Amino acid sequence: xxxxxxxLPKAIRAVLAGVALFFAPSIWLHLSTPMVSPAKATPAxxxxxxxxxVRAGAIxxxxxxxxxxxxxxxHSGAAARLVVSNTAAAAEVxxxxxxxxxxxxxxxxxxxxxxxxxxxxxxxAGQGTGRSVILVSQRFHLPRLxxxxxxxxxxPQYVIADSHSRAPSPLATKVRVRTGRFLRETFxxxxxxxxxxxxxx
Numbered sequence: 519x520x521x522x523x524x525x526l527p528k529a530i531r532a533v534l535a536g537v538a539l540f541f542a543p544s545i546w547l548h549l550s551t552p553m554v555s556p557a558k559a560t561p562a563x564x565x566x567x568x569x570x571x572v573r574a575g576a577i578x579x580x581x582x583x584x585x586x587x588x589x590x591x592x593h594s595g596a597a598a599r600l601v602v603s604n605t606a607a608a609a610e611v612x613x614x615x616x617x618x619x620x621x622x623x624x625x626x627x628x629x630x631x632x633x634x635x636x637x638x639x640x641x642x643a644g645q646g647t648g649r650s651v652i653l654v655s656q657r658f659h660l661p662r663l664x665x666x667x668x669x670x671x672x673x674p675q676y677v678i679a680d681s682h683s684r685a686p687s688p689l690a691t692k693v694r695v696r697t698g699r700f701l702r703e704t705f706x707x708x709x710x711x712x713x714x715x716x717x718x719x
Contacts, residue, residue, distance in 0.1 A: 543711060544704040547661035553676045556590040562675060563649035564627070565597035566638055568659065569604025572611045580656065585615050587654050587679035592621060597652055599625050603638040606630035634716045635659070636666040643670035652677050658699045662707055 567588040570581035577585065591597035600621060602612035609630045616626050629641045642651060652675045653663050660676045667674060709715030 540708075541704060543707050544661065544700070547665055547707065551661045551664040551676055553657060553660050553678050556587050556594065556596070556677055556679075559591055559594075559596040559652055559675055559677050561596050562598070562652045563647075564599040564601050565591045565652040565654050565677070566601045566603055566629075566642060566674075567612065568635060568638055568653065568655040568663070569602070569608055569612065569632055572604070572608040575611055577611065577615055581612075582615070583656065583681045584654050584679040585612060585619075586681065587677060589616065589619055589621060591652060591654070591677065592625060599627055601627045601629055601642070603629035603632040603641065605633055635663060636710075636716050639663070639667035639670050639672060643672060651675075654679055656680050658696070658703055662703050662710070665707060665710055 565588050567584050570578055570584065572578070572581065585602075588597065588600045592600055600616060602609045602616065604612060609628045609632075613626055613628055617623060629638060631641055632638045638653075648671075651672055653660065653667065654677050655663060657678045657680050660678065664676060706715055
């Protein structure tokens with residue numbers, strides 16, 4: 519209900535301002551991160567394929583999309599090498615998947631120290647090669663990667679791994695999953711801005 523004079527009550531205005539402030543960094547990163555499909559990537563020295571959870575040694579659908587996008591980059595000539603970035607055990611699973619898909623062993627590198635997303639960029643920067651790189655992950659994930667990696671002189675491309683061949687999901691499931699991911703990413707973006715994520719003892 520509007521108060522006298524047709525303006526919103528102060529409490530509602532405060533809540534709306536708080537919501538806008540909470541989502542502002544995430545929205546700004548989504549709008550300012552230049553994300554492209556694998557087909558539109560320009561040639562680079564390496565593609566960094568960000569890890570995801572590996573359950574019982576199996577690649578999840580989300581994880582497979584990232585690996586398949588990396589494979590597409592390699593075959594198109596956009597990435598000379600593929601870097602699998604995850605924990606040691608999970609990086610080995612990623613490595614095995616690429617081999618099973620025909621990627622030659624000499625074209626695959628492992629980053630076995632990536633427990634969190636920021637670790638991938640830190641590892642690459644620590645190599646000191648100065649090579650050109652492509653960051654490969656889903657659309658919801660790439661804006662936060664841009665925030666994490668801007669502290670390093672990588673100047674990467676951001677390639678979207680989302681597949682158009684996903685099995686269709688009910689609308690309610692899509693809304694729930696996408697809302698959950700967006701909220702999680704927003705919290706992690708704020709954690710990064712406030713320097714409380716990632717926290718390492």
